[in-house]
Amino acid sequence: MPKVTIHTLREKKAKGEPITYLTAYDYPTAILEQKAGIDVILVGDSAGMVVYGYSSTLPVTMDLMIPLVRAVRLGAPDVYLVGDMPYMSYQPSISDAIRNGGRFMAEGCDAVKLEGGREMAATIRAMVDATIPVMAHIGLTPQAAAQLGGFKAQGRDLETAQRLIEDAKILEEAGASSVLLEAVPAEVAKIITRRAGVPTFGIGAGVHCDGQVLVIHDMIGMFDKKVAKFVKKYAEVGDKIVEALTEFKKEVLAREFPAKEHCYPMPPDVAAELERLYPE
Numbered sequence: 709m710p711k712v713t714i715h716t717l718r719e720k721k722a723k724g725e726p727i728t729y730l731t732a733y734d735y736p737t738a739i740l741e742q743k744a745g746i747d748v749i750l751v752g753d754s755a756g757m758v759v760y761g762y763s764s765t766l767p768v769t770m771d772l773m774i775p776l777v778r779a780v781r782l783g784a785p786d787v788y789l790v791g792d793m794p795y796m797s798y799q800p801s802i803s804d805a806i807r808n809g810g811r812f813m814a815e816g817c818d819a820v821k822l823e824g825g826r827e828m829a830a831t832i833r834a835m836v837d838a839t840i841p842v843m844a845h846i847g848l849t850p851q852a853a854a855q856l857g858g859f860k861a862q863g864r865d866l867e868t869a870q871r872l873i874e875d876a877k878i879l880e881e882a883g884a885s886s887v888l889l890e891a892v893p894a895e896v897a898k899i900i901t902r903r904a905g906v907p908t909f910g911i912g913a914g915v916h917c918d919g920q921v922l923v924i925h926d927m928i929g930m931f932d933k934k935v936a937k938f939v940k941k942y943a944e945v946g947d948k949i950v951e952a953l954t955e956f957k958k959e960v961l962a963r964e965f966p967a968k969e970h971c972y973p974m975p976p977d978v979a980a981e982l983e984r985l986y987p988e
Contacts, residue, residue, distance in 0.1 A: 727919030738783025836883030912938030
């Protein structure tokens, strides 16, 4: 596939052509997503749960994220790659944001993503000035779940809906090259997308966004944990993997695996001589 750039995404928005967007955290998954023609890959801080087994994204650090970005870039050299800024990698200061965003860019990212509304405008402006493209993330922002009172949809009343609409425009004016909308009503996302001069991406934000994103582990059924309302499962890969592992165990216990076709042959005369030299 041709290299996807921010110009590709803008052209798709202008033509009304939907943009596809998934997470990936490793080399083989990245290869598969590029083969499928996925436009954008996010190396998300959701790795905290789906890769490292944490209960939230908060323990994730830059040092945990960088190796994942390297692997995904190698597997999918032509997608638009976004590095997800971990908790406290950009909030403390603008210099922190620039330094850590720069680490992602040096590993081959095309942009970085950070959470927050208008309060992030100055940070985004400074990062863009430092040549770091930024995807803004508003609505349900998981890193601020404690402040939001949990993982709840945002913008469901007039006041908060208007604030989200205003936030999106403020962040675009600050230089954000795209905006991710998470768990907001479709009506709100439609207005934001219509007003935006940059691509919008939805995760639980309805069909009117320029692109749609899901966490790969959720949409292919890698875990049996409860998933968000907005997740559609396109496969139950986890069940298939358990079936395969169970069958492997069964065959090993029965000494059915490895069979003859899985072994390397030896000339009969050499085998006979070994048997003579090393009898039971």
